[in-house]
Amino acid sequence: MSAAEKTENWPGRRIAFKSFAxxxxxxxxxxxxxxxxxxxxxxxxxTASKKALLKxxxxxxxxx
Amino acid sequence: MxxxxxxxxxxxxxxxxxxxxxxxxxxxxxxxxxxAAVEFxxxxxxTTGDFxxxxxxxxxxxxxxxxxxxxxxxxxxxxxxxxxxPDLGLGFEIVGDVPLDGTVTRDHIALVEDFENGPPFxxxxxxxxxxxxxxxxxxxxxxxxLMQAQTLLRLHPDADMDYLERRVRHETGGDFGADDVRS
Numbered sequence: 001m002s003a004a005e006k007t008e009n010w011p012g013r014r015i016a017f018k019s020f021a022x023x024x025x026x027x028x029x030x031x032x033x034x035x036x037x038x039x040x041x042x043x044x045x046x047t048a049s050k051k052a053l054l055k056x057x058x059x060x061x062x063x064x
Numbered sequence: 065m066x067x068x069x070x071x072x073x074x075x076x077x078x079x080x081x082x083x084x085x086x087x088x089x090x091x092x093x094x095x096x097x098x099x100a101a102v103e104f105x106x107x108x109x110x111t112t113g114d115f116x117x118x119x120x121x122x123x124x125x126x127x128x129x130x131x132x133x134x135x136x137x138x139x140x141x142x143x144x145x146x147x148x149x150p151d152l153g154l155g156f157e158i159v160g161d162v163p164l165d166g167t168v169t170r171d172h173i174a175l176v177e178d179f180e181n182g183p184p185f186x187x188x189x190x191x192x193x194x195x196x197x198x199x200x201x202x203x204x205x206x207x208x209x210l211m212q213a214q215t216l217l218r219l220h221p222d223a224d225m226d227y228l229e230r231r232v233r234h235e236t237g238g239d240f241g242a243d244d245v246r247s
Contacts, residue, residue, distance in 0.1 A: 007087075007184055011171040015187075017179040024107055025067050027219055037215045038108030039208040041099060045200070050114065053146030053155045056137040057113040062153025064071065064113040 072103060075115060075154050077182050082128050084183035086119075093186040094119040095173055097163050097196070104176075105190050105216055113154055114146065120161040129156060163188050164196055167234060172227070190220045191228040194245055199235030214247035 027033075046054075057064070083093040098116030102108065119125045126136075126147065134147040134156065146157035162168065172192060177184045188196070197213035200206040217223060229242040 007175060007177070010175045013172075013174040013189060015174050015176045017176050020176075021068070021107075024105075024219060028107055031218055033106075033215060033219065035108050037211065038102070038106050038110060039211055040110055040112070042206060042208055045205055049144045049146065050157065052137065052142050052144035053114050053148065053157055054112055056142065056144065056146070056148040057153055057155045060148055060150050060153045062113040062155075064111060064153075 067107060068103075069109065071154075072100075072111065073180060074152070075100075075113075076104070076185065077180055078132060078149075078152075078154070079115060079117075079156070080176075080179055080182045080185040082125075082132060083185040085128050085131075086125060087183075089124065091119075091121055091124060092170075093175075093184075094125060094158075095163055096185065096187040097159065097193070101188050101193050102197075102212055102216065104187060105193060106212075106219055108215075110212075115154070115156050116159045117156055118160045118163045119158055122158050125158060164192060164235070167231075168192050190216060191223050191231055194223070194228060195231035195235040198232045198240055198245060202236035202239050213245050217245045218247065 079094075079096065087093050094117045096104070096115065097118055099110045099112070100115040103110040117125075129147040132149070133151065134149050136147050137144055144157070146155045148155045163173070168188065172189050174187050174189050175184050176187055179185065194213045194216050197209040197216070201209040201213065217228075225242050228245070232241055232245065
């Protein structure tokens, strides 16, 4: 059975990406939501593993 | 073209391909959780390049990471459970077998289809994501999570409020409910 066939029996919600993204962009605009409404994680709870991973991403040139 | 960051879209494409590879091998799809899921549901600039996943067969998934060119950093001060792609500046970390310590059933995991003409991928539901943010907020160590939760709910007014109420109560030890998320 292929991976595509298995999704036919997916038990949860399905999100059709293109219409989802268009609706989300429209709603953001209607509500005037900016990135100020979505603060990034403070980092206070980061594990040592997470800190090391983020450093490795930065060292690899990750520009996020 | 949806207004997601190009690097975020590119990362999701790789994640979707890895999901598909795992499904082809007979596994369930890994589930995207955490900040990358917030970015997906908000179009906000949340992630810092690390994508958190849940998947029960860690060894098999790590084989797939290696096939896609990811490496695990090692050495003093570099030990991590995560995997980094040295050319893409992107990392994945398996943070658990299942989302939120098993409190999320499979029928509450969402499947994203028609993504950039690639294969589908699995993601935590927006309700469970909000509940997770509220749980972190309730712990007292992540006050910014309340605003994330509130913004997510504003962006998704069609959320299942009964389910959200149950999940927020559970994740916050009963201290908060869905009404506390409404801003």
